[in-house]
Amino acid sequence: MSSNSSSECLSSPSDxxxxxxxxxxxxxxxxxxxxxxxxxLFSLAEKHNLRVSKSxxxxxxxxxxxxxxxxxxxDADIIITNVRMRKRLERHIDWNLxxxxxxxxxxxxxxxxxxxxILPCGDYAALRELKQNTVQNCPDSDDDTDGGGSCVSSLAQxxxxxxxxxxxxAHYTNRYACLRPCPLVCPNQGLVKQFGIIRRSRELEGKxxxxxxxxxxxxxxxxxxxxxxxxxxxxxxxxxxxGEKMLxxxxxxxxxxxxxxxxxxxxxxxxxxxxxxxxxxxxGAATARKLFDTFGLRTIADLEEHYARHEPPPQRFSDxxxxxRITTPAPLLSIRAGLALREDLNEKIPRAEVDLMHDIVxxxxxxxxxxxxxxxxxxxxxxKAESNDVDIVIxxxxxxxxxxxxxxxxxxxVNRLYERGFITHVMHLSGFHPPDALRTxxxxxxxxxxxxxxxxxxxxxxxxxxxxxxxxxxxxPEAYWTAITGWTGSKMFERDLRLWAKVECxxxxxxxxxxxxxxxxxxxxRSEQEVFEILGLEWIDPTLRNADS
Numbered sequence: 001m002s003s004n005s006s007s008e009c010l011s012s013p014s015d016x017x018x019x020x021x022x023x024x025x026x027x028x029x030x031x032x033x034x035x036x037x038x039x040x041l042f043s044l045a046e047k048h049n050l051r052v053s054k055s056x057x058x059x060x061x062x063x064x065x066x067x068x069x070x071x072x073x074x075d076a077d078i079i080i081t082n083v084r085m086r087k088r089l090e091r092h093i094d095w096n097l098x099x100x101x102x103x104x105x106x107x108x109x110x111x112x113x114x115x116x117x118i119l120p121c122g123d124y125a126a127l128r129e130l131k132q133n134t135v136q137n138c139p140d141s142d143d144d145t146d147g148g149g150s151c152v153s154s155l156a157q158x159x160x161x162x163x164x165x166x167x168x169x170a171h172y173t174n175r176y177a178c179l180r181p182c183p184l185v186c187p188n189q190g191l192v193k194q195f196g197i198i199r200r201s202r203e204l205e206g207k208x209x210x211x212x213x214x215x216x217x218x219x220x221x222x223x224x225x226x227x228x229x230x231x232x233x234x235x236x237x238x239x240x241x242x243g244e245k246m247l248x249x250x251x252x253x254x255x256x257x258x259x260x261x262x263x264x265x266x267x268x269x270x271x272x273x274x275x276x277x278x279x280x281x282x283x284g285a286a287t288a289r290k291l292f293d294t295f296g297l298r299t300i301a302d303l304e305e306h307y308a309r310h311e312p313p314p315q316r317f318s319d320x321x322x323x324x325r326i327t328t329p330a331p332l333l334s335i336r337a338g339l340a341l342r343e344d345l346n347e348k349i350p351r352a353e354v355d356l357m358h359d360i361v362x363x364x365x366x367x368x369x370x371x372x373x374x375x376x377x378x379x380x381x382x383x384k385a386e387s388n389d390v391d392i393v394i395x396x397x398x399x400x401x402x403x404x405x406x407x408x409x410x411x412x413x414v415n416r417l418y419e420r421g422f423i424t425h426v427m428h429l430s431g432f433h434p435p436d437a438l439r440t441x442x443x444x445x446x447x448x449x450x451x452x453x454x455x456x457x458x459x460x461x462x463x464x465x466x467x468x469x470x471x472x473x474x475x476x477p478e479a480y481w482t483a484i485t486g487w488t489g490s491k492m493f494e495r496d497l498r499l500w501a502k503v504e505c506x507x508x509x510x511x512x513x514x515x516x517x518x519x520x521x522x523x524x525x526r527s528e529q530e531v532f533e534i535l536g537l538e539w540i541d542p543t544l545r546n547a548d549s
Contacts, residue, residue, distance in 0.1 A: 022065045024118065024139045026109070027076035029092045030375075031355060032083055033106070036383075036543055038375075041080070041106060042069075042527055044113050065118055065139075067109075071397050072371040077139050078102045080109055081126050089127065091359045102138040103130050170538040172223040175240045177216075177496035178537060180223035181544035184383050187227045191253045192218055194262040196549030201265045204274040204285045216241040219492040219547035221250075228254050273298050279346050281338035281427055282312075300342070307336050325429045326411045326449055330418040333425040333452060341425075341452065344467035348386035357390050357453060357470060360422060361413075365394070368412050372396045373480070377487040378471075383543040389469030390453070393483045401476035410447045410474040417453070424467065425452040444511040446483055447474040478524040479513050485531045486511025492547040501535055509535065 030038055070076050073093050079101045083089045089098060108124035121138030125131035170179050186192065199214035220239050226232060228250065237247050249259050265271050270292065277288035280303065291297045297306055312335060331337075338345070349357075358376050365372050375381070378391035394413075399405045407430065417423040428450035453470035475483040486494060486509075501509035508515045514523040514534055525531045532539050 023068055024065050024078060025068050025070045025076045027070050027073040027079045029073075029079060029081035029083060029089070031081070031088070031092060031359065034383075036541060037082075037106065039528070039541055041109060042529070044109060067112070071373050073097060073101070074370070076101060077137075078104055078108075078121065080104055080106055082106060084126060086127060086129065091363060098127075098130060099133045100137060102134045103127055104134065168536075168538070170540055172220075172225060173239060176500045177219045177223075177492045177547040178500055178540070179496075180219065180547065181540055182219065182222040182490075182493070182547045183544060184546045186222045186224070188221050188224060190257075191228065191250065192221055192549045194253060194259045195221070195249070197262045197266050198259070199549070200275065201268075201271055204271065204278065204288065206285060206289065213241070213246075215492055215548070217246045218549050219496075222547055222549075230254055269298070276300060277303065280335060280342055281333050281345070282335040283338075300339070304339055307339060311336055326407060326414060326447060328411065328414045328418055328426060328429070328449070330414065330423050330426045330451070333427045337425060341467050345452070345469055347466060348388065349390060349468055350386055351380065351384075353455075353468075354380050354387055354390050356455065357468065358392060360455070361392060361417065361470070361472070364416050364420060364422070365413050368416060369396060369409065371398075372409075375484050377473075377484055378489060381488050381542045382490065382546050389471060391471040391473065391487055393473045393475060393480065393487055395475045395477050395480040395483075397477055399476045401478055406447050406474050406476055410449055410472065413472065414449045414451065417451070421456070422453055423451045423470070424454055427451065427469070444483075444486065446479065446512055448472060473511075475511075478522075479511070481525045481528050481531055482509070482513050483511045485528050488542050488545060490546055490548040493545045496547075497535075500537070505535055507535065 028038075028041060033041075073079055074097060079093060079098070081089065081092075081103060082105065083092070086095065089095075089103075093101075102121040103126045104121050104124040105126045108119060108121065111124075112119045118139065120135075122131060122135035125134040168174060168179055170181055172180050174180050195214055195218050199211050199218065202208075202211035202214060220241050221228075224236070224239070228236065230251075233247065233251055233254065236242055236250060242250070249261070253259050273292055274285070274288045276299075277283050277291055277297075278285060280300075283291070291303070291306070295306060297303055333341075354376060358374070362372070362374055365374075372394055373396070374392050374394045376390065376392055378389065379387045380390065394409070396409065399409065410430070414423060414426070426449060428448065430447045430449070448471065450469070450471045453468045454465055455468075457465065473483055473487055485497075498509050501507040501514070502517075506517050508517055514525070514531070515521065516523070523534050525534055529539055
C-alpha cells in the first residue's frame with residue numbers, strides 16, 4: 001500500500017436523495033505518502049461517500065458532486081499528490097498531462113470532505129510552477145461531467161455484500177491476532193526478542209507445534225500495552241495463549257531481565273549454523289539440519305565448498321506446471337547463485353530505496369500497459385524503516401479473473417524488467433514451489449514472480465549497486481484488495497485472519513478472495529476496509545498488524 005500507486009473508482013449510494021449529481025474524478029499519486037496517509041484517504045472516500053456540495057453556501061436542494069478515485073491520471077480531473085518537485089512528479093505523471101490537470105495536495109481532499117464542498121484548487125496547488133494551471137483546470141459549477149465515464153472499473157463490484165457491523169471490538173485481550181492492534185515496537189520488545197530466539201530454534205529443529213505456541217505468545221505480548229512488572233503477572237496469566245509454561249518464562253524475564261533458555265540457544269553453535277544456512281535461498285530448515293547432521297557442515301565456507309561439488313539438478317516441471325507458470329528467460333536462482341548473493345540479499349532495504357524500486361517497476365509497466373494500479377505491501381506497509389524484500393501487488397481495471405490476462409501481464413513485466421537489466425534472477429514463478437524455499441503463510445493462487453532486482457547504475461540511492469528481493473503479485477481487480485490484505489502481514493495476523501474467517505464466519509479467506517463455505521458465494525470487496533467489514537472485523541490500520549517478533 002507503498003511510494004504505492006493504487007487507485008480505484010468508488011461511488012456509494014447517498015443516504016439522502018438530491019436533485020442532480022456530477023462527478024469529479026481524482027487520481028492519487030501515492031509516492032511520498034505513508035501507508036497511514038493512503039489508508040486515511042481511502043477511508044475518507046468510503047466513510048463520507050465522497051458526495052460533497054459544489055458551493056459552501058448551497059441550499060438544501062443544491063446540486064452535488066461525487067468524487068471518484070480513478071486508476072488513470074489521464075481520466076482524472078484532479079491529481080492529488082504529496083510530491084512538490086517537477087522531477088519527482090514526472091516519474092508518475094507526464095508533464096504535458098500535468099499541465100492539463102489540477103494538481104493539489106492531500107489537504108484539498110481532507111478539507112473538501114470536512115467542509116462538504118469542492119474547495120478552490122489553487123489554494124492547495126502542489127507545485128508552484130503549476131499553480132496557474134491548477135487554478136484554470138479546477139472543476140467548477142459549469143463543468144459538464146459525465147457521471148463516471150472511463151473511471152468506472154471492475155474494481156467496484158455492486159454485489160459486495162457487507163455481512164455485519166464488527167462483532168467484536170479490537171482489544172489486546174482478544175483471542176485472535178486480527179483483533180489485537182500490535183505496534184511495530186511494543187513496551188515489552190526485549191521479552192519479544194527473547195521469545196523470538198526460542199521460537200526460531202523450535203522452527204529450525206522441525207518442532208512446528210512448539211514454534212507456533214511461541215509465535216502465538218509473541219503476538220499476545222506485542223499487543224499488551226503495558227510494561228510487564230511483577231504486579232501485572234496475574235493479569236497477563238489471563239491473556240489468551242498464556243499457560244503456566246509461558247507464564248513462568250515471562251516471570252523469569254520480569255525478575256532477571258532475561259530467559260536462560262533463550263541465552264543458551266543464542267550461544268549454541270548448532271543454532272547459529274542452522275540460522276546462517278537458512279539465510280541462503282533454497283535452503284529451508286530440513287535441508288539445513290541435513291547439511292549439519294549428515295554432511296557435517298558448519299559455516300558458509302563449508303556450504304560453498306559443498307555446493308561447488310554437489311550442485312542440485314535443475315528444477316523440472318510437469319506439463320501442467322509448465323503450462324501455468326509465468327515464463328521468462330531470466331535464470332532461476334540456484335543455491336550456488338544464492339550463496340554468491342547472500343550478503344546483498346540479507347542487507348536491509350531502506351524505505352527510500354523501496355520507493356525508488358517501485359517507481360522503476362511501475363514506470364516500466366506503464367510503457368507496457370497504461371492505467372495499472374499497485375500497492376507496496378509487506379513490512380513496508382506496516383511501517384518498517386527497513387525491509388527484507390519489496391512486495392508489490394499489481395492489477396489493471398480491465399483484467400479478467402480466470403483468464404490468461406493476469407498471467408500475461410506478469411509475464412510481460414518480468415520479461416521487460418529482465419531485458420532492461422533490472423531483474424537478474426527469478427526465485428519463484430507461478431505454478432511451482434522450489435523445494436525448501438520461501439515458506440510463507442500467505443501462499444495462494446495469485447500469479448506471482450519472486451525475483452532478484454538491481455537498481456540501474458545511475459539510480460544514486462545506495463552506495464553500491466545491491467541485489468534485492470522483489471516480489472511481484474498480479475491480481476484481477478476483484479482480488480486486488482484481498483491480495484493487499486493477505487500480503488501486508490504479519491504472519492500471525494494473517495494466520496488468525498484465516499482462522500477467524502473459518503471458525504467465526506464459515507468463510508474462506510486468502511489473498512485470492514473471500515468465499516462463503518456453504519454455497520461457495522464469492523465476495524468482491526472494493527477496499528481493504530470492506531475486507532474487514534465483510535468478515536465482521538473492526539478495522540486495524542496496517543501499522544498495527546505487527547504481531548510477530
